[in-house]
Amino acid sequence: MTIRTVLVTGATGKTGRRVAERLAARGLTVREGSRSGAVPFDWEAPEGWAAALRGADAAYVNYYPDLAAPGATEAMGTFGAAAAREGVRRLTLLSGRGEPAAVATEEALREAAAGVELTVVRGAFFAQNFTEGLLAEGVAAGELVFPAGDTPEPFVDVADLADVVVETLLSDAHAGLVHELTGPRALTFAEVAAELSRASGRPVAYTSVTAEAYAELLTGFGLPRPEAEWLADLFATLLDGHNAEPTDGVKRVLGREPRSFARFAAEG
Numbered sequence: 001m002t003i004r005t006v007l008v009t010g011a012t013g014k015t016g017r018r019v020a021e022r023l024a025a026r027g028l029t030v031r032e033g034s035r036s037g038a039v040p041f042d043w044e045a046p047e048g049w050a051a052a053l054r055g056a057d058a059a060y061v062n063y064y065p066d067l068a069a070p071g072a073t074e075a076m077g078t079f080g081a082a083a084a085r086e087g088v089r090r091l092t093l094l095s096g097r098g099e100p101a102a103v104a105t106e107e108a109l110r111e112a113a114a115g116v117e118l119t120v121v122r123g124a125f126f127a128q129n130f131t132e133g134l135l136a137e138g139v140a141a142g143e144l145v146f147p148a149g150d151t152p153e154p155f156v157d158v159a160d161l162a163d164v165v166v167e168t169l170l171s172d173a174h175a176g177l178v179h180e181l182t183g184p185r186a187l188t189f190a191e192v193a194a195e196l197s198r199a200s201g202r203p204v205a206y207t208s209v210t211a212e213a214y215a216e217l218l219t220g221f222g223l224p225r226p227e228a229e230w231l232a233d234l235f236a237t238l239l240d241g242h243n244a245e246p247t248d249g250v251k252r253v254l255g256r257e258p259r260s261f262a263r264f265a266a267e268g
Contacts, residue, residue, distance in 0.1 A: 003058045007039070011034050014132055015123075049079055056088055065227075088113075093119070093120050126161075144189060145214070151188065155261050160259055163254055212232070214236075
């Protein structure tokens, strides 16, 4: 299958931006879908999805806020049906590792997009969350607060994840597969804080809090309470130890080892 045009949803986000850059560098026509971009795409406005998909050979499906979020299953069903109607031939879906609710949403997309090749990429907790996402401001101020206890997590570098996504979009070898992506070894959040301290030359202290306390913290930053409570509960669930074992997903797809967290901290 020859892929020439790819819709990238969430093209201004951590993964979408990197996927779009890599596709463009390889000569693909990239439709950068976002709420304010040249290709309008909003997960809360399904009436615009068909137009964004029309004429695309493939799409990177990056649902916000998470495939385990309320309403995600219905959204994936609607999106998958639209993709099939518009003649899209290949989809790569970003999912969360170890999220049972996300697996149900993956299946909703698979069923709705019958006849469309689907690859699922399940990522571990992103290394870039400490420098670009929800935790970045606190880390920059020297404090890492999170409901993770002393549970280790094999953080995945988003650069590796983006390379895998591009490979699944352009290669015929991944249809129907699920790839679980992690870094090479698991670290606790205290070890993450130490790595960030070493790399920056500035102290970063880790404080473990309960999910309830973290939800309160998020509401203090302006997040609506239902969303804050859902997000805090999700993090606490993901970081209960069941995701601690690294996988060889990056190596199986790319033929190389994933980047370590220490390298990410040092190089960005």
